Amino acid sequence: MKITAVEITEAGFALFGRCLRMAPSLDKEPGAPDLVHSTGDTYEDCRTRAPLLSSNGNLGITRGSAAPCATARMERHLHTEEAIFCLREPVVLVVAPPSEAPAPAAADLRAFIITPGTVAVMMKGTWHDAGHGLRQPVEYYWLATCRDDIPSDWIEVSGGPVEIALGS
Numbered sequence: 001m002k003i004t005a006v007e008i009t010e011a012g013f014a015l016f017g018r019c020l021r022m023a024p025s026l027d028k029e030p031g032a033p034d035l036v037h038s039t040g041d042t043y044e045d046c047r048t049r050a051p052l053l054s055s056n057g058n059l060g061i062t063r064g065s066a067a068p069c070a071t072a073r074m075e076r077h078l079h080t081e082e083a084i085f086c087l088r089e090p091v092v093l094v095v096a097p098p099s100e101a102p103a104p105a106a107a108d109l110r111a112f113i114i115t116p117g118t119v120a121v122m123m124k125g126t127w128h129d130a131g132h133g134l135r136q137p138v139e140y141y142w143l144a145t146c147r148d149d150i151p152s153d154w155i156e157v158s159g160g161p162v163e164i165a166l167g168s
Helices: 022-026
Strands: 002-007 017-021 035-039 044-048 058-064 069-071 082-086 091-096 110-114 118-122 132-134 138-144 162-166
Touching: 017 022, 022 118, 082 091, 082 110, 091 162, 110 118, 132 138
Parallel strands: 002 110, 002 162
Antiparallel strands: 017 118, 035 044, 058 138, 069 162, 082 118, 082 138, 091 110, 091 132
16 A cells, blocks of 8 residues: 655644644744744744643654655554654654554555644544655654653554655
């Protein structure tokens, strides 16, 4: 099975969480009501109106492999949301909807491209792979509540692996 990564949008990502397009808001694109803007003599600023996660979060950084690639295993966090945001380069995020199933199903996987200035916040229980770079490895930040007493198990995709392709 093969899926193609598409640019993340609020509507397209709604089944998995929410996304905030923060950088375009700095360029005077109409911002979402959950963003607050401010300016000064030497800066323009955009921040979330409410905390990004529903709980305190730990900040992490990951180096992901390059796409195109295949997703064979995924993880999920039932105790926390997780936010993904770029460091320098776009990130390809592969997700499957939250479910009570013991494994994500290949037919449910979707791939989104997150560009710098956009934040993807996955809801609790959303299955996800590590992020991938567009044709080269990528580093990206994540924010989630980490607990040493809850292991992060990587589960095989039922019916997988799934090839992740890049659009033209």
